[in-house]
Amino acid sequence: MTPNALEVLALILVGVALVLAMVRLLLGPHAPDRVVAADTLGVIATGGLALLAWLLNSALYLDVALVLGMLAFIGVVAIARAIEGGPR
Amino acid sequence: MRLLADLFLLIGAGFVFLGALGLYRMPDVYNRIQAGTKAVTLGSLCLLLGLALLMPSWWAKLLLIALFVLLTNPIGSSTIARALLLSGVRPWQAPKQEQGHE
Amino acid sequence: MEGARPTLGHYVVAYLGVFLLWLLLVQTVAADELILGALVAGLALLASGPRLQLLAGLRLEAGAPLALVRYFGYFLTALVRANLDVARRVLSPRLPLHPEIVEVETGLRSELGRLWLANSITLTPGTLTVDVLDQRLRVHWIDSRPAGGDLEAVTERIVHGFERHMRGFLH
Numbered sequence: 001m002t003p004n005a006l007e008v009l010a011l012i013l014v015g016v017a018l019v020l021a022m023v024r025l026l027l028g029p030h031a032p033d034r035v036v037a038a039d040t041l042g043v044i045a046t047g048g049l050a051l052l053a054w055l056l057n058s059a060l061y062l063d064v065a066l067v068l069g070m071l072a073f074i075g076v077v078a079i080a081r082a083i084e085g086g087p088r
Numbered sequence: 089m090r091l092l093a094d095l096f097l098l099i100g101a102g103f104v105f106l107g108a109l110g111l112y113r114m115p116d117v118y119n120r121i122q123a124g125t126k127a128v129t130l131g132s133l134c135l136l137l138g139l140a141l142l143m144p145s146w147w148a149k150l151l152l153i154a155l156f157v158l159l160t161n162p163i164g165s166s167t168i169a170r171a172l173l174l175s176g177v178r179p180w181q182a183p184k185q186e187q188g189h190e
Numbered sequence: 191m192e193g194a195r196p197t198l199g200h201y202v203v204a205y206l207g208v209f210l211l212w213l214l215l216v217q218t219v220a221a222d223e224l225i226l227g228a229l230v231a232g233l234a235l236l237a238s239g240p241r242l243q244l245l246a247g248l249r250l251e252a253g254a255p256l257a258l259v260r261y262f263g264y265f266l267t268a269l270v271r272a273n274l275d276v277a278r279r280v281l282s283p284r285l286p287l288h289p290e291i292v293e294v295e296t297g298l299r300s301e302l303g304r305l306w307l308a309n310s311i312t313l314t315p316g317t318l319t320v321d322v323l324d325q326r327l328r329v330h331w332i333d334s335r336p337a338g339g340d341l342e343a344v345t346e347r348i349v350h351g352f353e354r355h356m357r358g359f360l361h
Binding site for chain 2: 004006007009010011012013014016017018020021023024030032033035036037039040043044046047050051053054059062063065066069070072073076077079080081083084
């Protein structure tokens with residue numbers, strides 16, 4: 001696929017979003033901020049991978065996106081449980 | 089068709105960007121969750137809809153991803169927020185002199 | 191209802207739902223995939239075990255599918271409004287925020303109903319569900335000034351619209 005100008009702009013916006021979430025992840029300032037950033041990063045990356053699937057014209061990346069979304073969700077719930085203090 | 093798809097892609101990317109900007113700019117962790125969850129969820133849905141218009145044969149898997157994001161993103165956010173509240177993180181309050189006018 | 195057990199109908203609906211997800215995933219109606227899907231759907235339900243209690247919250251009535259569709263219409267409108275609201279706050283240089291954690295009341299008795307409501311609240315204008323305590327939900331509200339902290343006024347603003355639409359398909 002050759003992206004046109006609108007599509008390139010969309011790709012850039014998603015890329016900048018990933019960088020912003022990454023900056024929040026690195027800056028913190030506290031652990032909770034990093035967890036939230038990681039959660040958001042996971043969802044943005046899911047959408048980003050779907051875009052990549054189209055760009056590279058390979059439906060395989062859609063499965064990667066789905067699995068990444070699941071792992072990000074499970075990870076976030078696990079971390080939240082840990083913050084709460086052990087299993088319930 | 090391609091123009092309509094591009095519009096959805098662009099709107100979606102725009103909201104994803106705004107969500108990330110909110111995550112960066114908001115003053116405390118609860119507000120960051122708010123901006124992050126809402127804007128990124130709608131943004132992702134628009135992105136996926138745009139892709140479905142570009143690649144009609146992918147609709148089933150894109151729909152699955154969309155349903156998954158719609159279901160898990162709010163649960164994940166609420167779970168973090170609850171954990172934060174239980175572990176004693178207080179929400180940020182607006183400075184007193186700003187109250188009353190925007 | 192609280193403590194209500196799912197009926198056979200609930201299990202059938204859940205089974206068909208999981209089977210449908212399988213079909214979406216494999217995107218074919220070849221006989222071997224259908225048989226495998228039927229087995230996988232059954233295994234998935236078995237593996238879920240006691241968690242399927244959640245299903246009891248579903249209302250199995252003729253009008254339920256229509257109510258679900260109308261709820262989605264209402265929900266999508268709310269989601270778009272929520273995003274315009276977030277966009278406005280994020281882009282405004284002064285970040286107009288007056289956040290507070292408020293409590294709201296819900297009339298939905300089933301666990302599934304309250305889970306669904308909590309999710310809906312999280313995705314709509316300025317609100318984020320923080321905790322669910324029986325019939326009350328704790329909500330982080332990005333701008334709590336309009337209701338002035340009164341439980342009924344807050345509930346009216348945040349909960350009632352969703353509840354009205356959800357009653358059609360959830361207990």
